[in-house]
Amino acid sequence: MQCDFSHKNTAGSENVNTYIIATHNYKKLAELSRILKPLGIDAVTDAEAGLKLDEVEETGATFEENAFLKAAAACRQSGLPAVADDSGLMVEALDGAPGVYSARYAGEGASDADRNRKLLRELDGVPEEERGAKFVSAVCCVFPNGDRVEAQGECPGRIGFTPVGENGFGYDPLFVVDGGMSYAELSDEEKDAISHRGNALRLFAARLEDYLLRDRRLSEKAAQEEAPEK
Secondary structure, eight states: OOOOOOEEOTTOSSEEOEEEEOOOOHHHHHHHHHHHGGGTOEEEOTTTTTOOOOOOOOOOSSHHHHHHHHHHHHHHHHSSOEEEEEEEEEEGGGTTOBGGGGGGTTOTTOOHHHHHHHHHHHTTTOOGGGOEEEEEEEEEEEOTTSOEEEEEEEEEEEEOSSOOOSSSOTTGGGEEOTTSOBGGGSOHHHHHHHSHHHHHHHHHHHHHHHHHHHHHHHHHHHHHHHSOOO
16 A cells, blocks of 8 residues: 655645654664655755754663654754664673663764774673674654654674674674674665664554554544535
8 A cells, every 4th residue: 555655844835755864874874764765755864954953862761762852853853754763782691781872882982893892892701602682773753743653673683703794884793693694794685674773664664654544534534524514
């Protein structure tokens, strides 16, 4: 079933299918845009929308809370439906760390390589069978009317002993999935098919379609009730 993902812009003068993506991580933006494109959604950055979004302090205790904080702030500033993702790595041997602190695991300003090195140090001496981990992604879309659509996805794997692969970003070179390849060795298409963010976005897309169809039916019903009797 095809679904119209249109919403009014900030001026309310025309229907657009533009959703603002609340991230300054361009690799994450590319991944989100690639998966949202088949839904007919034009995913744009704040700069492409002629805005500069304020930085949002990620004070949530969960990925879901942080995704909502970012999406709600972007929606308020832009007047557009806003999509945000919060994701991270949870390692069993580290009691779920780095978790919501994945991006800050090695301190502010640290690089992906810095974070990977710290993770390997923390797991020094931990055998392969105890290096289980999972990536988690929470996706949230907040609409100008206050409604929201949310979904979460996971991908199980383990932490390798050395970074492998040139694709992806973050902890991808260390995260080994079923089949023995790291996230960073997979093509975009292969990663999208199994990744935590891909799984979250596919569930999000289904829930978004349900939400928009339900909203349309309610609007049509209200219009019929308000129409004068002939």
